[in-house]
Amino acid sequence: MYQETIKFINEHFQTEEFIPLHAPVFFGNEKKYLEECIDSTFVSSVGKFVDRFEEMMAAYTGTKKAVVCVNGTNALQLALQLVGVEREDEVITQSLTFIATANAISYCGAHPVFLDVDKETMGLSPDAVENWLENNSVLKDGVCFNKTTGRRIKACVPMHTFGHPVRIDELISVCEKFHIELVEDAAESLGSFYKGKHTGTFSKVGILSFNGNKTITTGGGGMLLFNDEDLAKHAKHLTTQAKIPHAWEFAHDEIGYNFRMPNLNAALGCAQLEQIDKILESKRKTAKAYRNHFANTNIQFFCEPDNCQSNYWLNAILLPNKKERDAFLNYTNKNGVMTRPIWQLMSRLPMFTNCQADDLTNSVWFEERVVNIPSSVIL
Numbered sequence: 163m164y165q166e167t168i169k170f171i172n173e174h175f176q177t178e179e180f181i182p183l184h185a186p187v188f189f190g191n192e193k194k195y196l197e198e199c200i201d202s203t204f205v206s207s208v209g210k211f212v213d214r215f216e217e218m219m220a221a222y223t224g225t226k227k228a229v230v231c232v233n234g235t236n237a238l239q240l241a242l243q244l245v246g247v248e249r250e251d252e253v254i255t256q257s258l259t260f261i262a263t264a265n266a267i268s269y270c271g272a273h274p275v276f277l278d279v280d281k282e283t284m285g286l287s288p289d290a291v292e293n294w295l296e297n298n299s300v301l302k303d304g305v306c307f308n309k310t311t312g313r314r315i316k317a318c319v320p321m322h323t324f325g326h327p328v329r330i331d332e333l334i335s336v337c338e339k340f341h342i343e344l345v346e347d348a349a350e351s352l353g354s355f356y357k358g359k360h361t362g363t364f365s366k367v368g369i370l371s372f373n374g375n376k377t378i379t380t381g382g383g384g385m386l387l388f389n390d391e392d393l394a395k396h397a398k399h400l401t402t403q404a405k406i407p408h409a410w411e412f413a414h415d416e417i418g419y420n421f422r423m424p425n426l427n428a429a430l431g432c433a434q435l436e437q438i439d440k441i442l443e444s445k446r447k448t449a450k451a452y453r454n455h456f457a458n459t460n461i462q463f464f465c466e467p468d469n470c471q472s473n474y475w476l477n478a479i480l481l482p483n484k485k486e487r488d489a490f491l492n493y494t495n496k497n498g499v500m501t502r503p504i505w506q507l508m509s510r511l512p513m514f515t516n517c518q519a520d521d522l523t524n525s526v527w528f529e530e531r532v533v534n535i536p537s538s539v540i541l
Contacts, residue, residue, distance in 0.1 A: 163459055163460075163461065164489075164490060164493045164494065167455070167461075167494070168493075168494065168497050168498075168499055170455050171499050171535070171536055172499075174448065174451055174540075175536060175538070175540065176540075178498075179498070180498045180499075180500070181498060181499050181500060181536045181538075182500050182536065182538065183375070183476065183500045183501070183502060183534060183535075183536055183537065183538075184375045184376075184475070184476060184536070184537050184538050185375075185538045186374055186375070186379045187441070187538065187539045187541060188433075188434075189437065189541055190433045190434070190436050190437045191432075191433040191436060192429075192430055192433040192434070194433070195211060195429035195430070195432060195433050196426060196429055196430065198211075198429065199211065199425050199426050199429050204425050205424060205425055205426050206422075206424050206425060207402070207422035207423065207424055207425065208425065209425025209428070209429075210425075211425050211428040211429040211431075211432050212230060212422075212423060212425055212428040214428070214432050215228075215230060215380075215423075215428040215429075215431045215432050215435070216228045216229060216230055216385075218432060218435050218436075219370070219385055219387075219431075219435065220387070222360075222435060222438065223360040223362060223363055223387055224359065224360055224363055225360070225362070225363045225368075225387040225388060225389060226388055226389050226390070226391055226394070227387075227388040227391050227394035227395075228385050228386065228387055228388070228394075229385065229386045229388070229394055229397045229398050229401065230383065230384070230385055230401075230422075230423035230428060230431075231369075231383065231384040231385060231386060231401055231421045231422075231423060232382070232383065232384065232401075232420075232421045232422065232423055233371065233373070233382050233383060233384045234262060234349040234369055234370065234371025234372070234373065234383075234384035234385075235262040235265060235266050235269075235371075235384070236266075236384065236419070236421050237369040237370070237371075237384035237385060237386050237421075238262065238263065238266035238319070238345070238347055238349070238369045238384075239266040239269040239270060240386065240397060240400060240401065240419070240421060241345045241367040241368070241369050241386055241397075242266060242267065242270050242272070242317060242319070242345055243270055243400075244366075244367055244393055244396065244397055244400075245316075245317055245343040245345055245366055245367065246316060246317075246343065247267075247270045247272050247316045247317050247343075248270070248271070248272070248316070249270065249271030249272065250271065250272070250273070250313055250314075251270070251272045251273070251313060251314050251315070251316040251317070252272060252273045252274075252275050252308055252311070252313045252314065252315045252316065252518075253267045253270075253272045253273070253274055253275065253315075253316060253317045253318070253319060254274075254275045254277055254286075254291060254294070254295075254315065254317070254318040254319070254342070255267065255274050255275070255276065255277070255286065255318070255319040255320070255321070255347075255508075256276065256277060256278070256279050256285065256286040256320065256321060256508075256525070257276035257277070257278070257279075257507040257508045257509045257519060257522050257525050258279050258284065258323065258504065258505070258507060258508075258522075258524075258525040258528055258529065259321045259323070259347070259505065259508060260321070260349070260350075260505055261505070261508070261511075262349065262371075263319060263321050263347050263508075264508045264511075264514060266319075267319065268513075272316070272317075273311075273313065273517060273518075274508065274514065274517050275294070275315070275517065275518045275519070276507070276508055276509045276514070276517055276518070276519040276520075276522065277290045277291055277294055277519065277520050277522075278290040278520055278521065278522050278523060278524050278525050279323070279524050279525050279528065280328070280329065280524065281524050281527075282467045282468070283323070283326055283327065283328050283329065283467045284323035284324065284326060284464070284478075284528060284532075285320055285321060285322055285323050285326065285327070285328030285329075286318075286319075286320035286321065286328055286333065287329075287524070288329050288332035288333045288335075288336050290520055291318060291333065291336050291337075292336045292339075293520075294520050295315070295336070295340050295342075298310065298518075299315055299340060301340065301341060304341050305341060306340045306341050306342055308518075310518075311518075315340070315342060316342065316343060317342060317343040317344065317345055318333065318336075318337050318342050318343070318344050318345070319344075319345050319346075319347050320333055320344070320346065320347065321347040321349070321350070322346070322347070322348050322349075322350060322351035322354060322361050323350065324350055324464075324472075324474075324475050324476045324477075324478055324534070325350050325351040325352075325353070325354045325377070325472050325473040325474060325475035325476070326351075326354070326464070326466055326467055326470065326472045327351065327354050327355070327356035327361050327467065327470045327472065328356075329467075330346065330356055330361070330364045331356075331357070331364070334364060334365065343365075343366065344364075344365040344366075345365060345366075345367055345368065345369075346361060346362045346363075346364060346365055346367075346368030346369070347368075347369060348361040348362030348368045348369060348370055348387075349369060349370060349371035349376075349384070350371070350376070350475050350476070351370075351472075351473060351475070352370050352372075352376065352377045352378060352438075352473060352475075353377055353438060353441075353442045353473035354470065354471065354472050354473045355470065355471040356469060356470050357469050357470075362387045363387055363389065365389075366388070366389060366390055366393060367386055367387065367388055367389075367390075367393065367397075368386070368387045369384055369385065369386055369387070370384060370385040370387065371383075371384050372384065372385070372427075372431055372434075376475065377438075377441060377442070377445070377473050377475050378431065378434035378435055378437075378438060378441065379430065379431075379434060380423065380427040380428065380430045380431040380434070381426075381427050381430060382427065383423050383427050383428075383431065384423075399418070400416070400418050400419055400421070401418070401419055401420075401421040401422055402418065402422055403418040403419065403420055404416045404417065404418025405418070441539050442473055444539045444540050444541075445473060445474045445475070445537065445539060446474055447540075448474070448477065448537060448540065449463075449465075449472075449474040449477055452477050452479075452535065453465060456479060460482050460486075461479050461480065461481060461482075461490075462479060462480040463477070463478075463479055463480075464477075464478040464479065464480060464532075474537065475537065476534045476537045477534065477535050477536075477537045478504070478532050478533070478534055478535070479532070479533050479535060480528075480531045480532060480533075481531050481533060482531070483530065483531065484530040484531070487503065487530065487531055487532075487533055490533055491503060491533060494535075499535075499536060500536060501533050501534060501535050501536075502533065502534045503529075503532065503533055503534075504528060504529060504532035504533075504534070505529075506529065507522065507525055507526070507529055509522065
């Protein structure tokens, strides 16, 4: 079966050369817009493409405002701070996630609480969150506290794994019940929709990533999505060193950050976003081809959950067990096809071993079986 899969992937991507996991593609106005930046000399954080990219992304996702950021991790850090996460607070998230989710929580000086995911989504389970809160929290004057640590439980961060949406409406209901803010980590899910609504737009603030391996790329970059225009205005202020606008004075009114996206990166983003429909069409065709290839085998292709339209950012398969997973990884990587296992659980990493967690049953099950396979766009 492994040899047949190598042959299928080579034929699908029409090459016998090394096949990467997810390479960027540039087939629109990328060079044209970059040349415009260079010719204008506006290559840093001031320039027309910064504003244009924000406006285009807000329109595409259906949110009120979008604010560019230097990368998705810093966008998530800022999002958490904007909803009130402070040092020594606790933030609920999933253990099965990329390290950036947990790092952003740590940048705020907060403590991650790692809970289990759903089998259908690979994302944070509303049932696991509600169960943990029922047993471990108490409400005092409308504020949620951890009964054991005494710390405030301020926020919850679900991550849409590989672009597959979580049961976000149910998570919002649980968070409202316990007076907890929800921030969407939609870093991997540009072009994914839950019940017809774009991911990252269900709460006060969500974030996207445009790293080099994402659905569209700006080289490096992120975006905050807002339903609250005042919050978006505050975010823009903070990302630009909290500088008060003035013709010549350098005046700042709070601790800010140099989280600005350069105009060069935004230009790349505008050109990429212009092609988003073609990109998603290609990715869904690849997903369908994989689904057909692995049908009637002992390898399961992970499909989009019910009520969802996933971007299939990174296609994922499930091997029968860890031994089979490792054998598949070894064979494919030795034969010119790049594959990767899902991330090691955050709760196993040395800096997070003392964090609270539930039994993580589904997370462990996925950790032992999931492999990502080549998912680049085919032109």
